[in-house]
Amino acid sequence: MTHAHITTWVIALILFFVAISLHKKDNKRPYKIVTMILRLFYVLIIVTGVMLLPGITGSYGVKALLGVLVIGFLEMVLGLTKKGKSAGFAWILLIIGLIAVIYLGLSLPMGIYIGS
Numbered sequence: 001m002t003h004a005h006i007t008t009w010v011i012a013l014i015l016f017f018v019a020i021s022l023h024k025k026d027n028k029r030p031y032k033i034v035t036m037i038l039r040l041f042y043v044l045i046i047v048t049g050v051m052l053l054p055g056i057t058g059s060y061g062v063k064a065l066l067g068v069l070v071i072g073f074l075e076m077v078l079g080l081t082k083k084g085k086s087a088g089f090a091w092i093l094l095i096i097g098l099i100a101v102i103y104l105g106l107s108l109p110m111g112i113y114i115g116s
């Protein structure tokens, strides 16, 4: 399940960057399709994440909350970019959130170990 979880958010990140580049090229139809698939992957991230959750106390609760927030930040960047508004602040939130959630995910006891 850990691998399924990692696969879903890696694919979501790739789709997110594809969507950003399609928007820059003004490819409206492909953009719509990619963002629709991206939203499906949000659901898969949450489903696989919840299946891994032993409970929502302590670090696991923080991990789950951060994960959901990161999904929110992805949507913020896409939404602001689509409206032609400045998304600088949303990008900063996204990068900080992403680093935090990956760090916390890896430091929690299940799954792949990096470091000591």
Ligand code: HEM
Pocket (backbone or CB within 6 Å): 002, 005, 006, 009, 045, 046, 048, 049, 050, 052, 053, 054, 060, 063, 064, 065, 066, 067, 068, 070, 071, 098, 101, 102, 103, 104, 105, 106, 107, 108, 109, 110, 111, 112, 113
């Ligand atoms: C974009 C969003 C997310 C990212 C980038 C992310 C990233 C990660 C990473 C890197 C791991 C560590 C995998 C490993 O140890 O091999 C992990 C594990 C986990 N994630 Fe997520 N995650 C996200 C969203 C979520 C959500 C929404 C939830 C819950 C609703 C969640 C719950 C969990 C749980 C319970 C684990 C297991 C932690 C452990 O190793 O003990 N994640 N995630």
